[in-house]
Amino acid sequence: METLEKKSYQVDSRGYYGNFGGAFIPEMLYPNVEELRENYLSIIAEPSFQKEYNDLLRNYVGRPTPLYRANRLSEKYKTNIFLKREDLCHTGAHKVNNTIGQILMAKRLGKQRVVAETGAGQHGVATATVCALMNIECIVYMGELDIERQAPNVARMKMLGAEVRPATCGSRTLKDATNEAMRHWINNPVDTHYIIGSVVGPHPYPDMVARFQSIISEEMRWQLKEQTGKETPDYVVACVGGGSNAAGAFYHFLDDEDVKLVAVEAAGKGINSGHSAATTALGKPGVLHGSRTILMQTEDGQVVEPFSISAGLDYPGIGPQHAYLYDSGRGIFMSATDEESVQAAFELTRYEGIIPALESAHALAILSQLGATENENVIVNLSGRGDKDMATYMKYIV
Numbered sequence: 042m043e044t045l046e047k048k049s050y051q052v053d054s055r056g057y058y059g060n061f062g063g064a065f066i067p068e069m070l071y072p073n074v075e076e077l078r079e080n081y082l083s084i085i086a087e088p089s090f091q092k093e094y095n096d097l098l099r100n101y102v103g104r105p106t107p108l109y110r111a112n113r114l115s116e117k118y119k120t121n122i123f124l125k126r127e128d129l130c131h132t133g134a135h136k137v138n139n140t141i142g143q144i145l146m147a148k149r150l151g152k153q154r155v156v157a158e159t160g161a162g163q164h165g166v167a168t169a170t171v172c173a174l175m176n177i178e179c180i181v182y183m184g185e186l187d188i189e190r191q192a193p194n195v196a197r198m199k200m201l202g203a204e205v206r207p208a209t210c211g212s213r214t215l216k217d218a219t220n221e222a223m224r225h226w227i228n229n230p231v232d233t234h235y236i237i238g239s240v241v242g243p244h245p246y247p248d249m250v251a252r253f254q255s256i257i258s259e260e261m262r263w264q265l266k267e268q269t270g271k272e273t274p275d276y277v278v279a280c281v282g283g284g285s286n287a288a289g290a291f292y293h294f295l296d297d298e299d300v301k302l303v304a305v306e307a308a309g310k311g312i313n314s315g316h317s318a319a320t321t322a323l324g325k326p327g328v329l330h331g332s333r334t335i336l337m338q339t340e341d342g343q344v345v346e347p348f349s350i351s352a353g354l355d356y357p358g359i360g361p362q363h364a365y366l367y368d369s370g371r372g373i374f375m376s377a378t379d380e381e382s383v384q385a386a387f388e389l390t391r392y393e394g395i396i397p398a399l400e401s402a403h404a405l406a407i408l409s410q411l412g413a414t415e416n417e418n419v420i421v422n423l424s425g426r427g428d429k430d431m432a433t434y435m436k437y438i439v
């Protein structure tokens with residue numbers, strides 16, 4: 042376990058990472074968040090929780106996911122590139138590591154219903170999946186506009202037995218769905234658990250989600266040791282939307298200061314194009330979705346509408362731990378444009394026979410700028426597979 046006394050990149054006892062984090066929530070939500078805060082660490086530590094969680098990761102999700110040395114890509118970039126294959130998880134991405142953990146948490150807190158919000162539908166599908174598995178009622182709030190745009194994922198959620206409720210206010214997208222889900226939770230504090238899909242939200246969510254995703258770096262360490270004799274790589278590279286796959290990939294390397302932790306944000310059409318989601322490049326400190334973090338905002342503090350070709354990275358903030366990694370210099374923050382990422386997706390496909398998710402392609406897109414040398418080891422977290430992005434990729438196939 043982490044010791045909170047020494048200088049740490051982990052959350053402190055007040056729910057902060059440096060100046061970032063905390064729980065900025067309406068008073069009506071206090072009982073819900075407080076119940077979770079008081080219980081999450083002891084529940085996670087229970088041997089019966091650990092056993093059930095690890096059994097499901099192994100036999101349901103398909104863990105450990107492979108650490109694959111990409112030989113042709115390594116040759117091209119003249120370094121040693123390893124891909125952490127989260128794309129091979131059940132449901133096609135890392136998100137299920139978290140929803141499995143949270144559904145077990147919900148059961149132990151005696152909850153009978155789960156609510157979630159979703160934008161493109163990926164988190165909604167991962168949540169509906171574990172609710173089906175555990176026979177727990179599932180309500181997913183989704184913007185009316187997103188419901189129209191993401192028909193396959195809406196169908197998946199319904200097939201899994203979830204009720205998809207449209208958010209009809211405002212821009213009818215993710216932030217409106219978030220408001221509706223919050224309202225539902227406030228009105229049903231005793232029997233409902235709210236599953237957040239990334240390392241965002243009020244404390245303890247960022248820490249809880251990072252712990253559930255930390256299995257990624259736990260496996261990386263022994264897998265790299267097995268293949269190279271060394272437990273730590275020189276670089277770990279991951280894309281950042283809210284930051285959960287990156288948080289999981291960085292977790293067990295945070296205190297190894299010689300491991301460079303590289304977070305890749307979505308530059309969209311270009312950082313200065315007005316159509317971007319490169320939060321650290323464009324943002325300033327502020328409060329978003331219950332925590333103090335870095336977010337894209339106007340002079341007077343209005344949240345700026347983000348843009349990225351990839352739905353999973355189309356978010357105006359980052360989790361508070363990432364804000365601290367950026368602020369402290371422990372993390373290296375880079376960005377990739379839509380075009381660069383699509384190119385990187387095609388490159389991986391042709392070099393290695395793996396079609397990545399558009400989100401993950403952002404992490405691959407910065408390989409030429411990394412400066413890694415011949416003897417160094419680079420792990421890229423391949424957060425998901427590209428099946429869901431075929432409609433976008435098809436536009437580039439002539």
Ligand SMILES: *Cc1c(COP(=O)(O)O)cnc(C)c1O
Pocket residue numbers: 134135136163238239240280281282283284285286287353354398400401424425426
């Ligand atoms: C949702 C998603 C992301 C972005 O979320 P994080 O919390 O930043 O990890 C990245 N990759 C894939 C494949 C996703 O589905």
